Amino acid sequence: MEGIRQFIESMITVARTCGYGKAIKRAFFIFLQKCHVPKEGECVFTKLGYKMYVISRDAGISSELKTCGIHEPLTTKMLINTIKRGWTIIDVGSNLGYYALLEAKLVGEKGKVIAIEPMPKNFQYLKRNVILNKANNVVLLNCAISDKEKRVTMIQSSYSNWCRVIDDEALEVSENESRHIVSVPAIKIDSVVKRFGLKNVNLIRMDIEGHEYNAVRSARETIKNHHPDLLIEIHTKYLKELTRRLLGLLRREGYGISWAVVRDVDFLWVGNEKDIKSLRFNDVMKFPKNDIMVYFTTKCGAI
DSSP states (O other), X not given: OHHHHXXXXXXXXXXXXXXHHHHHHHHHHHHHHXXXXXXXXXXXXXXXXXXXXXXXXXXXXXXXXXXXXXXXXXXXXXXXXXXOTTOEEEEESOTTSHHHHHHHHHHOTTOEEEEEOOSHHHHHHHHHHHHHTTOTTEEEEOSEEOSSOSEEEEEOOSSGGGOEEOOSTTOOOOTTGGGSXXXXXXXXXXXXXXXXXXXXXXXXXXXXXXXXXHHHHTTHHHHHHHOOEEEEEEEHHHHTTHHHXXXXXXXXXXXXXXXXXXXXXXSTTTOOXXXXXXXXXXXXXXXXXXXXXXXXXXXXXXX
C-alpha cells in the first residue's frame, strides 16, 4: 500500500508541474520498467554504443537501460553537445558507469574522468563496466563525497541510483530505510583534485540524492581555481531549505544556469526538447517536490 501511495503522489506531482499528458506517459514508462527487471549476470547494449552489466532485480537505472537502452535522454543529449575532447571530468555518484562511460568517450584519450561511487555493490558493477568497455581514461574511487572527511552512513535502496547519505540533519529517514544502511568513507572534491594532481577541471557532474550542498562545499578550492561547469541533480525534497543555501553559494561564486530539466520527464517517450528549460535561480525553488537537473556555468553569469 505504501508503494501505491507513493506512486499516486508522484504522478500527481508530475501532472501539476509538467502536465497530465506527461504524467500518463511517465506512468506507462514505469509499467514498462516493471516488465524489464534484469536477471543475474545480464548485459545490455545502450543506444550510445557501449555495453553495460546491470544489477539483477534493480528497479532503477538497470531496469531503465534494459527497457530502452538510454538513461535521462535529454540530459544525455545536452552533455553530448557540451563536453569537449581533452576535458577533465569529476563524476560524483557514478553508479554503474552510464555517465562515466559517456564522458570517457567524449573526452577522448587526452581527457580524463574520475568516477566516484560509494556503494560497494554499485562500485563492483562500475568497475566491471569500465573494464568491459576498455575505458582506460577512467579512474575509479570507491568513496562518498562530503565536506568533512570521515565515514558517513548511507541508505542502500532497491533502486541502485537512489542510494543516499543519511547523517544529514536535512534528510529524513523512514523506519523501512533504516534497515538498509552501510558505512562508507567520504572525502572532499578538493582532496580528489590534489590526489590526482589535476591541472584543470572542466566539469563536475553529481547525482547524490540530497547531499549536493555538502559536495559543493567540498569543492570550494576547485571552484575558485578552475571554475568548472557543474551538472547537479538537485533533490529539493531532501535538501529543503538547504536548496537556497546551495543556490546562494553558487550565485556568489559567479555561476549562472545554462539549462535545466525536471527529472520526472527525462525519460524516453516522455520528455522532448521543449522540456529543456532556461531558468533563473529563483525558478528552481518552484519545484519543491521534483528532482531537477541543472547545468551551472560561470560563462553565463549569476542571474
